Structure formats: C-alpha cells, structure tokens
Amino acid sequence: MTPSLIIVGTVALDDVKTPFGQVKNALGGSAFFAGISASYWTNVGVMAIVGPDYPSRGFETMKDRGIDVAGIEVSKEPSFHWSGEYGFDLSSAKTLKTDLNCLLSFNPDIAGVYPSVHTLFLANIDPEIQKKVIDDLPARPEIIALDTMNFWIENKREALLDVLGLVDILTINEGEARMLSGESNLISAARTISAMGPQILIIKRGEYGAMVFNRGKIFLSPAYPLESLKDPTGAGDSFAGGFLGYMASEGGKDDDTLRRGIIVGSVMASFCVSEFSSAGMENLSPLALEARLCEFSEQTNYRPVSPVFRMLGG
Amino acid sequence: MTPSLIIVGTVALDDVKTPFGQVKNALGGSAFFAGISASYWTNVGVMAIVGPDYPSRGFETMKDRGIDVAGIEVSKEPSFHWSGEYGFDLSSAKTLKTDLNCLLSFNPDIAGVYPSVHTLFLANIDPEIQKKVIDDLPARPEIIALDTMNFWIENKREALLDVLGLVDILTINEGEARMLSGESNLISAARTISAMGPQILIIKRGEYGAMVFNRGKIFLSPAYPLESLKDPTGAGDSFAGGFLGYMASEGGKDDDTLRRGIIVGSVMASFCVSEFSSAGMENLSPLALEARLCEFSEQTNYRPVSPVFRMLGG
Numbered sequence: 001m002t003p004s005l006i007i008v009g010t011v012a013l014d015d016v017k018t019p020f021g022q023v024k025n026a027l028g029g030s031a032f033f034a035g036i037s038a039s040y041w042t043n044v045g046v047m048a049i050v051g052p053d054y055p056s057r058g059f060e061t062m063k064d065r066g067i068d069v070a071g072i073e074v075s076k077e078p079s080f081h082w083s084g085e086y087g088f089d090l091s092s093a094k095t096l097k098t099d100l101n102c103l104l105s106f107n108p109d110i111a112g113v114y115p116s117v118h119t120l121f122l123a124n125i126d127p128e129i130q131k132k133v134i135d136d137l138p139a140r141p142e143i144i145a146l147d148t149m150n151f152w153i154e155n156k157r158e159a160l161l162d163v164l165g166l167v168d169i170l171t172i173n174e175g176e177a178r179m180l181s182g183e184s185n186l187i188s189a190a191r192t193i194s195a196m197g198p199q200i201l202i203i204k205r206g207e208y209g210a211m212v213f214n215r216g217k218i219f220l221s222p223a224y225p226l227e228s229l230k231d232p233t234g235a236g237d238s239f240a241g242g243f244l245g246y247m248a249s250e251g252g253k254d255d256d257t258l259r260r261g262i263i264v265g266s267v268m269a270s271f272c273v274s275e276f277s278s279a280g281m282e283n284l285s286p287l288a289l290e291a292r293l294c295e296f297s298e299q300t301n302y303r304p305v306s307p308v309f310r311m312l313g314g
Numbered sequence: 315m316t317p318s319l320i321i322v323g324t325v326a327l328d329d330v331k332t333p334f335g336q337v338k339n340a341l342g343g344s345a346f347f348a349g350i351s352a353s354y355w356t357n358v359g360v361m362a363i364v365g366p367d368y369p370s371r372g373f374e375t376m377k378d379r380g381i382d383v384a385g386i387e388v389s390k391e392p393s394f395h396w397s398g399e400y401g402f403d404l405s406s407a408k409t410l411k412t413d414l415n416c417l418l419s420f421n422p423d424i425a426g427v428y429p430s431v432h433t434l435f436l437a438n439i440d441p442e443i444q445k446k447v448i449d450d451l452p453a454r455p456e457i458i459a460l461d462t463m464n465f466w467i468e469n470k471r472e473a474l475l476d477v478l479g480l481v482d483i484l485t486i487n488e489g490e491a492r493m494l495s496g497e498s499n500l501i502s503a504a505r506t507i508s509a510m511g512p513q514i515l516i517i518k519r520g521e522y523g524a525m526v527f528n529r530g531k532i533f534l535s536p537a538y539p540l541e542s543l544k545d546p547t548g549a550g551d552s553f554a555g556g557f558l559g560y561m562a563s564e565g566g567k568d569d570d571t572l573r574r575g576i577i578v579g580s581v582m583a584s585f586c587v588s589e590f591s592s593a594g595m596e597n598l599s600p601l602a603l604e605a606r607l608c609e610f611s612e613q614t615n616y617r618p619v620s621p622v623f624r625m626l627g628g
Contacts, residue, residue: 187540208519209534217612219614220523220613220614222523222534227501246619256617263616263619293618293619293620294618298531299533300614302573303574305560305574
C-alpha cells in the first residue's frame with residue numbers, strides 16, 4: 001500500500017550541543033524528524049539519501065514507527081552531517097559545520113517508488129530537487145507542502161520561486177518570511193508570499209507558536225509551553241510532520257482540519273524538543289498524546305466576549 | 315458613585331518617534347493609557363500628578379471617556395515628560411530622555427479621594443508609592459493588580475518585593491519576568507514569582523500575546539495581528555486597562571473571567587498601537603469593539619483534536 005504521506009528531504013547525522021548536554025552522530029534530518037512525527041497520524045514514506053556510515057539504528061527507529069524506508073537510497077558517499085550549537089535561550093542554532101557529502105548526488109526517483117502520492121511534503125532541501133520531485137510525478141498530489149530556509153532564499157531564489165508556484169502550503173519561519181517577501185509586517189509578508197503560489201502559509205514562530213494564513217483567513221496558535229526543553233533541533237520539521245500527518249489522515253485541507261493539524265503539529269514539536277534528537281518522539285502512547293492535546297486545548301480555550309449588551313454608553 | 319476601577323500611575327507628556335511618524339507633547343502615561351482603555355468596560359477613576367503645563371485637552375480626553383479625574387493633582391512642577399524612539403521592528407523603545415519633574419513629589423491620598431475601592435490597578439510607578447497606596451486604604455480592595463518595569467526590578471528590588479506580597483495580579487513583560495525571578499524558563503519564572511505573592515501572573519509578550527499563570531493553570535493568548543501599527547507606546551498599559559476594566563465590570567477573578575479579560579486587553583492594545591498616543595482608542599464604537607473581538611475569536615478558535623480513536627497502532 002502506498003503511504004498517504006510521502007516526505008522528501010534529508011536523513012542526517014547531527015552533532016548537537018545545547019546548555020543541557022550534547023550528542024554526536026545523533027539521528028536527524030528534516031525528513032527524519034518530520035517522518036517520525038507524522039507516523040503517529042498516518043502511513044508515511046520517507047525519500048532521502050544516506051551513506052554507508054548511516055547506522056542501522058536509524059533505519060530501525062523509522063521502521064519501528066511503521067515508516068516505509070524503500071525510498072531511502074544508500075550511496076557510497078558518507079551521510080549528510082550537521083554540527084550545531086545552541087545558546088542559553090535555545091532560540092537559534094549556530095551552525096558549526098555542514099558536510100553535505102552524499103546529499104550532493106541526491107536525485108530521488110519518486111515516480112519509481114511512489115507513482116501515486118496523496119500528500120507530498122517537500123522538507124527543507126535544494127529547491128531544484130523539490131521541483132524535480134513534483135515534475136517527476138505522473139499526477140499532481142492532492143496536497144503539496146514545502147519547507148525551506150534562509151540559505152535557499154538567499155542563494156537559490158529563482159529556483160525557489162519556481163517551485164513555490166506549484167505548491168499548496170508553505171511552512172517558513174518568521175525571519176525567513178520577511179526575507180522572502182521583503183516585508184517586515186507579517187500580514188503584508190503573507191499577502192506577498194501567497195501571490196507567489198502557496199494558498200496556505202504557515203509562519204513558524206518557535207516558542208511563540210504559529211500564524212496561519214489560509215485564503216485571507218488567519219489562525220493564531222500559541223506553542224505548547226514546556227518547562228524542560230533540551231534540544232530544539234527538528235522542532236520545525238516535527239511540527240510540519242505532525243501537521244501534515246494529521247492533514248493526510250483526514251484527507252482534506254479545509255480550514256477546520258488545517259487548524260487542528262496546526263495544534264497536532266505544535267504538540268508533536270513539544271515532544272520533539274523535550275529530549276535530544278528524536279528520543280522525545282519515539283515511544284509516545286496514544287494516552288500521552290491525548291493528554292497533551294487536552295492540556296493544550298485547555299490552555300488556549302476561552303468563551304468569546306460579547307460586549308455590546310454590557311458595555312457602558314459612549 | 316465610586317468608580318469600580320481605580321488606577322494609580324502616571325499621566326504624562328510624551329515625545330515619540332517611530333518609523334511611521336512622530337509626535338511631541340502627546341498625551342501619555344501608564345494611568346492615562348490604562349484609564350482610556352478601561353473606560354470602555356467599567357467606571358474608572360485615575361490618580362496621578364501633572365504640572366501646570368498639562369494641557370486641558372488631556373483632562374478633556376479623559377472626561378470624554380467618563381473617567382473621574384478628581385484624583386489627579388495639579389502640582390507646581392512641570393509634568394512628567396518622556397521621550398523615546400522605536401526602530402523599524404517597533405519591538406522596544408529606546409528612551410531618549412526622562413524628566414520626572416512633578417512625579418518626584420507624587421504622594422497620592424487615595425483614602426481621601428476613594429475610601430473604598432473594588433479593583434485597584436497600581437500602574438507602573440515607584441513600588442514605594444504602590445505600597446503606600448495599599449497601606450493607606452482602610453479596607454483591602456477585592457482585586458489588586460500591579461505593573462512594574464525593569465528599572466524598579468533593578469533599582470528598588472526590596473520595595474518591589476514588599477508590595478508584591480500584597481497583590482493578587484502582576485502584569486510584567488517576558489524579559490522582566492526573567493529578570494525578577496532569575497529564571498530563563500517562563501514556567502519556572504512564574505512559579506518563583508507567584509511565591510513572591512501574586513497568585514495571578516500575566517506575562518506580556520508584545521506582538522506574541524500573553525501567557526497567564528493562575529494557580530497552576532496556564533492560559534495562552536496570541537496578540538491580535540495588525541497590518542498597520544504606528545506607535546507601541548501604551549500597549550502594555552492599555553492591555554492591562556482593558557483586562558482590569560473587564561474584570562472589574564464582571565466583579566470576579568475566576569479563571570473564565572480572567573481569560574476573557576485577557577482577550578479584551580489584547581483587543582484594546584491593538585486599537586492603542588494602531589495610532590499615535592491614544593488616538594486609536596478615543597472613539598471606539600461598541601460595534602468596532604464587537605467586530606474586532608469576533609474577528610479575534612475566529613482567529614484563535616479550533617475544535618479540539620481527539621486522537622485516540624483515529625490513531626494508527628504503535
């Protein structure tokens with residue numbers, strides 16, 4: 001059976017240092033985090049490239065979550081390797097080293113592995129590859145979502161604009177939305193970016209949550225507040241994975257489903273950042289998910305204020 | 315009739331420059347902004363001190379909103395005058411000049427003007443004055459809320475801790491919460507600050523909204539997103555004013571009322587920052603308020619996700 005969500009991106013090894021510890025050769029990568037997160041909500045296939053050094057525990061972690069790894073190519077070059085460090089506020093990573101290695105020859109044959117795709121997530125990767133994946137598919141997926149980063153906005157703007165014209169949903173962080181649009185105000189930025197193609201724009205604001213623009217409608221979601229946060233690596237990817245896993249499982253992209261997807265994504269990201277690498281997301285029980293979704297719902301709920309009948313004159 | 319909300323703080327003249335314009339001798343001050351905002355929700359009295367230079371349009375603006383100005387003393391010293399400038403992102407003010415002037419001799423006789431107070435808001439001002447106001451009242455108000463700023467946390471910590479032990483609600487911004495508590499994580503910070511006295515802690519996060527801690531319960535509110543924002547001066551004060559005006563009018567401090575108060579405060583702040591000084595808050599119709607409250611409610615609403623029956627195994 002073809003998985004309902006196909007994620008194309010990176011599967012990597014990470015060296016990460018935060019004020020709460022450090023790991024070396026930890027499992028990481030945009031498609032890896034998104035895949036683990038999405039796997040709680042729908043059937044997932046991951047397409048990526050790794051090297052002969054990629055540990056079997058990486059494949060096992062994905063398979064344990066029911067992820068189809070048939071689309072992960074093992075090349076002769078070493079795995080993509082990222083090293084980064086976070087300061088005390090954990091708000092942004094300082095990249096120490098990026099070894100692209102096998103990623104330089106990544107040329108996913110999506111049509112060969114998954115000829116028919118319902119929901120496609122093009123996780124953060126070269127926009128030329130993202131476009132090729134869409135072009136290669138014999139039929140357009142129901143939902144195409146794309147994530148990108150400052151590096152591509154600065155260095156491959158034309159290629160990024162090309163692929164943006166083909167997608168339904170863009171996930172992007174606040175600073176990147178400003179960079180891509182040239183607008184400092186996020187509502188103006190959203191209007192400019194939607195004109196580039198994506199009808200749904202999800203602006204990620206880290207610990208402050210997300211701002212969603214869907215054809216003129218705005219949805220504001222806070223982030224689930226954590227007292228203990230160890231490693232923000234993968235937060236955005238697991239947010240997108242949870243969100244799209246939920247969307248794929250619901251089979252629609254109406255505003256109602258979209259909003260609940262954002263809440264699911266926020267909750268998945270909160271599990272991700274609570275431990276290093278994917279440890280916080282590997283063994284979640286339905287009860288643990290339910291409990292956090294309930295708690296988050298209680299933290300964001302209120303009865304609408306209806307002022308007219310109780311306001312003073314004037 | 316005694317107003318149900320008494321606000322003690324500053325009434326000032328401001329010189330403000332933002333990328334969208336500038337004003338000189340504009341109406342400002344913590345009690346002024348809070349008062350105008352609260353006046354849409356309850357009967358308000360303002361206690362402050364001004365100089366002979368304070369323009370009659372200041373008093374008229376307050377009286378037009380039904381605010382009782384009997385507690386505003388006119389001294390012989392010039393009015394408190396603040397000059398500040400905001401950069402392109404409008405996120406924080408750079409203070410260019412602070413002339414305390416008459417504020418140095420502010421000694422409000424609250425018992426003489428309002429011997430019985432239901433809801434008391436001690437807006438940003440010297441914590442020694444804040445404490446004296448509480449001490450002077452023959453009976454404790456139902457609700458005492460307090461706002462403060464980094465200057466008092468750094469320079470009058472002991473006096474601030476003294477008054478914090480006497481209040482129900484503290485409004486404070488994110489950075490100040492970290493400074494006051496010595497904790498970088500906001501949940502930890504909230505626990506530390508609640509142990510200092512206030513059972514309800516409202517952490518203001520500017521354009522990101524507010525995080526409310528009420529005896530172990532958390533409420534997360536986004537801020538209303540604006541495309542055009544001209545002058546952030548008074549945002550926090552009008553937030554607190556709207557919030558407390560609503561609380562005072564409802565007469566309670568249960569969690570349900572508190573949450574709706576936060577929403578009201580957010581909406582009032584959004585009107586405040588849309589124009590310079592208090593211009594955006596001076597002539598709001600019930601319909602304009604209702605429309606924005608509705609819109610904000612639509613922007614934050616979602617149906618809870620109930621995952622257990624639809625999740626995949628594992």
